């Protein structure tokens with residue numbers, strides 16, 4: 334199953350320069366937070382005239398525990414969680430089955446998979462292809478590996494590879510939106526691929542990093558959902574999915590500027606709701622990491638759901654502080670790259 338997202342294809346309402354100047358004058362923090370988010374999307378929607386799409390592939394064909402011994406170990410592990418967890422899990426499963434039908438099986442598959450990988454080393458991802466798309470390998474490495482710009486537990490052991498490619502990503506039709514090509518992909522081997530369509534993106538460092546941040550933050554959400562995370566037990570998984578399904582169905586669900594979950598066209602209603610939940614979660618993680626103040630102010634309930642999961646692996650992670658530090662780091666890198674290679 335695949336997912337994707339798109340930025341708005343419409344032209345921004347204000348010119349970039351004007352927007353930037355206006356931003357400086359805005360004293361009220363909350364206004365500036367919202368403007369900041371709108372500005373990034375507006376800037377990207379102009380450089381990427383057509384929709385930018387983020388894809389998730391390989392969903393649902395995951396493998397669980399392998400072999401009789403491993404299976405016995407897993408059963409022991411389940412028993413050690415106690416009867417209360419077992420009962421609550423069964424109850425949550427029944428409730429979820431009403432909403433997403435057979436897709437409920439992905440919780441167990443994900444939990445077994447995490448168990449079978451429990452002793453794997455939590456190494457940072459291998460990065461390749463940065464320079465080809467116009468990013469600095471050193472900067473990307475610092476962003477993802479060296480720094481504290483993203484929650485480490487969401488990356489190490491959860492994302493195995495970060496590969497950059499020039500050109501549009503594969504087109505997809507699984508969501509009934511076959512005219513869009515993907516900007517990023519996450520697959521079940523926890524490898525991520527990022528596509529830089531030069532005809533759409535241009536070559537400004539600022540825009541390239543904005544684009545990468547947004548797409549990466551979405552994909553890292555997929556890498557840490559109820560199927561893929563190594564940091565959740567089966568009850569955590571079921572409860573997280575339950576909350577996200579509720580959020581997708583609620584009237585005040587995140588929608589509009591960056592989300593596309595509402596566009597997904599899958600005929601089977603249960604499959605559709607499940608696919609929407611997958612994408613809704615990835616979009617929440619994206620907004621939590623890139624626009625934390627906006628999410629906290631506009632969608633506090635959604636912010637809370639992500640924060641709780643992040644804190645399981647990274648108890649001291651502060652998304653607002655991390656975001657400010659990341660921005661400052663990128664601003665200085667962008668300024669440096671512009672200085673080194675001035676426009677002709």
Ligand SMILES: [Zn+2]
Pocket residue numbers: 336337338387388389551555611612615
């Ligand atoms: Zn996605």
